[in-house]
Amino acid sequence: MSPIGPGGTLGIVGGGQLGRMIALAAARYGLKTHVYCPDPDSPAFEVAGRHTRRGYDDEAALVVFADQVDVVTYEFENVPRRTAEILAARKPLRPGVIALATTQDRFAEKSFVAKLGIPTAPFRAVGGEADLLGALEEIGRPAVLKTRRFGYDGKGQVMIRPETSASDAWRTLRGAPCILEGFVDFEEEVSVVAARTVGGEFAAFDLCANTHSHHILDTTRVPAGVSGEAEREAVAVAARIAEALDYVGVLAVEMFLVRRGGEEHVVVNEIAPRVHNSGHWTIEGAATSQFEQHVRAVCGWPLGSAERRGRVEMKNLIGHDADRWRELLGEPGAHLHLYGKSEARPGRKMGHVTRVFAKP
Ligand code: AMP
Numbered sequence: 001m002s003p004i005g006p007g008g009t010l011g012i013v014g015g016g017q018l019g020r021m022i023a024l025a026a027a028r029y030g031l032k033t034h035v036y037c038p039d040p041d042s043p044a045f046e047v048a049g050r051h052t053r054r055g056y057d058d059e060a061a062l063v064v065f066a067d068q069v070d071v072v073t074y075e076f077e078n079v080p081r082r083t084a085e086i087l088a089a090r091k092p093l094r095p096g097v098i099a100l101a102t103t104q105d106r107f108a109e110k111s112f113v114a115k116l117g118i119p120t121a122p123f124r125a126v127g128g129e130a131d132l133l134g135a136l137e138e139i140g141r142p143a144v145l146k147t148r149r150f151g152y153d154g155k156g157q158v159m160i161r162p163e164t165s166a167s168d169a170w171r172t173l174r175g176a177p178c179i180l181e182g183f184v185d186f187e188e189e190v191s192v193v194a195a196r197t198v199g200g201e202f203a204a205f206d207l208c209a210n211t212h213s214h215h216i217l218d219t220t221r222v223p224a225g226v227s228g229e230a231e232r233e234a235v236a237v238a239a240r241i242a243e244a245l246d247y248v249g250v251l252a253v254e255m256f257l258v259r260r261g262g263e264e265h266v267v268v269n270e271i272a273p274r275v276h277n278s279g280h281w282t283i284e285g286a287a288t289s290q291f292e293q294h295v296r297a298v299c300g301w302p303l304g305s306a307e308r309r310g311r312v313e314m315k316n317l318i319g320h321d322a323d324r325w326r327e328l329l330g331e332p333g334a335h336l337h338l339y340g341k342s343e344a345r346p347g348r349k350m351g352h353v354t355r356v357f358a359k360p
Pocket residue numbers: 121144151152153154155157181182183184185189212215254269270
């Protein structure tokens with residue numbers, strides 16, 4: 001298939017802030033965008049030329065949408081597989097169905113990563129309370145029980161400590177199919193945000209160090225401050241994952257940094273088949289942003305330089321943090337982003353602010 005030129009239309013499934021920032025990057029390159037999302041309050045609708053507000057199971061609407069765009073991407077990993085297949089049958093879907101299906105189920109995802117010989121926490125599939133007891137015997141405590149699907153920002157997971165009742169933990173997740181993971185005693189949480197093209201060109205941004213608050217990303221710092229070897233290992237792991245998924249677009253691989261025998265190593269926690277919150281710093285902090293890289297990759301264009309412009313810190317504005325917008329506007333060098341969400345509910349990502357300092 002020939003690349004999509006400027007003037008072509010990028011279809012985006014999902015209307016959140018990630019879709020919004022993809023649409024803004026596409027506009028910069030002279031592309032049109034069409035966002036598909038059932039939610040009337042979608043931040044991406046505000047900045048896209050067209051939008052379709054229909055369900056992800058509305059086959060007729062999906063077909064019409066696919067007919068009106070040149071290439072389709074998505075901004076969240078819980079796009080139903082059937083939806084992805086309907087779209088992929090009509091237009092290039094990037095990343096593809098395999099990447100989506102593998103990463104939207106934590107058990108499939110960890111099995112895939114482990115098969116590549118890449119370290120993960122020990123894990124077992126759990127389909128019932130008896131399975132959980134068996135898995136706890138094998139893995140030990142502390143452990144983390146997570147739903148296989150639809151978990152994000154720490155939702156759908158429960159920590160099982162030595163004193164936790166396994167039945168209570170199981171009931172908390174309401175009988176959903178789960179995965180039990182051994183607890184990783186990590187020093188740091190890091191992520192690799194990288195892009196891969198149709199032809200296999202790969203470019204990673206510098207490793208990000210992430211701190212969370214109440215399970216939600218709070219701050220990303222780059223450089224991550226880890227050893228050069230650990231950073232190279234992290235990027236090599238992301239490249240192997242992208243290659244094995246025949247991935248097209250931007251992906252993020254979330255990892256734990258652990259110390260083994262006095263050396264830092266990485267353990268993969270999760271793959272996000274999309275642009276990622278820990279890559280927002282690239283808008284001002286890198287030569288090409290993660291959103292531009294994603295648009296380039298899915299349109300069949302060459303990637304841009306992923307070079308970092310300085311020491312960078314990105315802070316999320318969660319809930320009422322965004323009320324500080326006036327103060328942030330007045331701060332020299334603070335790059336404010338607001339997502340246009342009407343209601344500042346607790347835990348809701350309302351915007352972010354990036355500060356770029358001179359290169360270390
Ligand atoms: P997740 O939804 O898998 O990204 O998990 C959310 C957060 O829970 C992570 O960012 C970690 O802080 C913590 N966490 C998840 N899994 C583990 C694990 N196996 N060991 C230690 N901490 C974990």
